[in-house]
Amino acid sequence: MSRTRTHTHNTENQIALDFGDSTPHVAPMPGPENRAVDTSGLLTSLDKTEALLQQWQQAEWLRPLDVGFARLICELSEEQGERPNPLVLLLAALTSHQVGRGHVCIDLANLLADTGNTLSLPPEEPVRDTLTESEAAGLSQLKPGDLLTRITLADCQAALNGSLAVSDGSLTTPLVVNETRLYLRRFWRYEQRIAEGIQQRLALPSPLAEPDSAPAQTLSKTLDQLFQSPEPVDYQKLACALAARNRFSVITGGPGTGKTTTVVNLLAALQAVAGESPERAGRKYRIRLAAPTGKAAARLNESIGGAVSRLPLDQLPGNIQLEDIPTRVTTLHRLLGSRPDTRRFRHNRDNPLLVDILVIDEASMVDVDLMASVFDALPANAQLILLGDKDQLASVDAGAVLGELCQRALKAHYTPETARWLTAITGNQVPETLIDPGGQPLDQAVAMLRKSYRFQQDSGIRALSDAVNTNALDSAVLHQIREAEFEDVVWLNGDKARPDPEQTQALICRHAITGTPEAFRNAGQGRVLNNKELPPPVGYCHYLKRMQDHGLTETSPREDWDALAVRVLDAFNDFQILCALRKGPWGVEGLNDRVARHLLAEKLIPRAEGWYAGRPVLVTGNDYNLGLMNGDIGITFNVPWDRTESGEPKDTLRVAFPSGDSTGAIRWISPSRLQQQETVYAMTVHKSQGSEFNHTCLVLPDRLSPVLTRELIYTGITRAKNWFSLITGDSQVLKDSVGQQVIRASGLARRLSEG
């Protein structure tokens, strides 16, 4: 893009822009909030820039927070006797806007090179209906892309350098600039604390560094006992060795690659080393396990117990007892001690956690804010192990910490020294392709698991997710899923490129009820996995029938109701519709409504709105009083526990939630106490992170949108444990989505590579 520099700096470092005659004329905008914007002097006049930001806010292009932040910058500058620079104001609002979209900072070079895509402004969703036609027309001529087109990186840097609101971080300014990245100070600090926490740990000497030393020999012997794979390279064993050697490590892998199995073996190996260590006098490590959401914690709770019970502890050195390996998983918020109404945790630098080793599962969901808090709360020499799938969607809030840390995981980049050490400890030869004399310190602490043990070689879920992940969704793979050549995957309307929307919506509703087992090979019957026959795929009638056929009465004890709730919640987990969008007929809101009406028509639920028995709900915000976390799922029951004034049993609605620990207990909560919840026949892929369902149906809309990305499709498919069905509004959308990848702006990888 050619850009002409048409401005000059005056002594106060103001930028005078001359948009010339080509500047479109914008009609004055009515309404008390609307000051007319005359673009001829935009970015030279504070008033005009403020008016413009105001209009972007009114159109919901920017959040009030973004504009409020820009205003704050302006006030701070004025307080310090500085004439605020309109360009700094604009960049401040845009940086805040980017944080709202998950970026940790704004990269000015990207912003100027491709403003539309960098900012996604104007947004895909139509401008609010409240705008008049002339307002909307005016806005369409005031796009950030048009505005920034004549500004250069040097202009931005000069404006930022000349502002008292901006520094390189050494001063307490609200904006921080680092190379071409502009940060809100808070986010710059998060990134800094994370980078420091990692670098400081990577620099700590390891007692296992010398392969001939006693601790290294104990590690080696223990790993030989735990891993007896016939394969020449056992990546789980390599991952254990690497993670044991470092005070910070990452283990990444796709679904079923054995992250849980590996970490359990790793903890056993570390306890063996501790148990044999004379310095520790047999004292074992204090280990805690955590996950970012209640759902993810509950899932790890379920899988870890079994893996720990299978450990051959009596064959390992170090006199390890069962209780030395924890099986209880807590949420990160609980671990750190969250407090209502503040983002500060009880555990921090002044009150660190009592822990030697912390394992965080599903780390891709941890944003920069929470990750910085983890490092704050960890004692300086405590070991941190992150587990997760690097290819999944990044955290809902800002950052993509795991993804960034794993940017180089595929090729590993182990130095020859690391490779020699790994061979000495594990007896495995590290493949040449993974060795790089120029490997960075972080590379030596990242391990990728490369073999899936959950999916068989011929699994469609595996083939499809691999193809999506490697952007190799070619016609051969599409043909295979269209023709139902896999036993675990169906594309229910893959034969139509652009199916009729009404028919597709009806198809979704029918599928929601039965799960359409007849569409799968042999109607899903007789499929054997790990020597067990799998039940065929189901839809929502499965849990609703289980709920209706309970046979309990008002005299049934509470435990029987608890047991029923456990069975119904389990059955609900057997099927889930996932979609990409929130709004519109293809989004959560439209689909929930349609499916509920269809279930009502089939007499499976008593009503389709408000509260009713059978309504599944998703908690959409943390409620510390109720002990419910964002993402928890409950089901509404009619229970006969209350009494009328005359003492007769009275049906009352209560929502049953699993307790979230491994006890299987149920919490019954009155609907009126649930402030933040929504129906969950359909759930966004974003919300499904950290969950897994026996049968998952992914619904894709009839039009591409920026939310539809490779990571989203991959995350959606890999939520399916055994059965996966796809329904598309337009078959091309699947392919096009896989071609879209979101790169979140951040400087973490850069900081770590600088050492």
Ligand SMILES: Nc1ncnc2c1ncn2[C@@H]1O[C@H](COP(=O)(O)OP(=O)(O)OP(=O)(O)O)[C@@H](O)[C@H]1O
């Ligand atoms: N080395 C192995 N040999 C045989 N089976 C294994 C091995 N590692 C893992 N498994 C099995 O594969 C399945 C998935 O393992 P695990 O739960 O550890 O994977 P995960 O990566 O944590 O899965 P998820 O994607 O659910 O997080 C389990 O049934 C486990 O017993």
